[in-house]
Amino acid sequence: MEQADIDVVSIEGLSVDTIIGVYDWEKEKKQTLTLDIQMSWDNQTAAKSDDLNDALDYALVSEKVTQWVAEKPRQLIESVAEGVASLILNEFGVQNVEVKVSKPGAVPNAANVAVTVRRSVFDSPFG
Numbered sequence: 001m002e003q004a005d006i007d008v009v010s011i012e013g014l015s016v017d018t019i020i021g022v023y024d025w026e027k028e029k030k031q032t033l034t035l036d037i038q039m040s041w042d043n044q045t046a047a048k049s050d051d052l053n054d055a056l057d058y059a060l061v062s063e064k065v066t067q068w069v070a071e072k073p074r075q076l077i078e079s080v081a082e083g084v085a086s087l088i089l090n091e092f093g094v095q096n097v098e099v100k101v102s103k104p105g106a107v108p109n110a111a112n113v114a115v116t117v118r119r120s121v122f123d124s125p126f127g
């Protein structure tokens, strides 16, 4: 296994206010989603050089993800998770990503509801 498959850069508890939901009332009022993201990355190179150019910049990823999630209304948190995974794989050179999207408060008696997707650049569209 290569080093890039082992190391991880994480973003935990990223809050984004956006229009999200299937019901009419949800299309008029922003709700807060929380994202937990894990990205495979070779951290050894950045550790040796001590240079941000060799690192996966979690601040830049957070900014782009926040923009993407907030930019337009969506119905399902599945759509958000899939889109964020695609963004990270396509724009940041990440090979494997896990994205958990939580919608706290969506189910009154549940502490949280969430979906998680795991995607890889090695995923084949043909299975």
Ligand SMILES: Nc1nc2c(c(=O)[nH]1)N=C([C@H](O)[C@@H](O)CO)CN2
Pocket: 020, 021, 022, 023, 026, 075, 076, 077, 078, 103, 106, 107
């Ligand atoms: N699997 C999902 N189930 C539901 C979603 C969703 O995004 N994914 N959304 C809703 C409603 O929008 C809900 O959050 C309103 O409380 C219902 N089920």
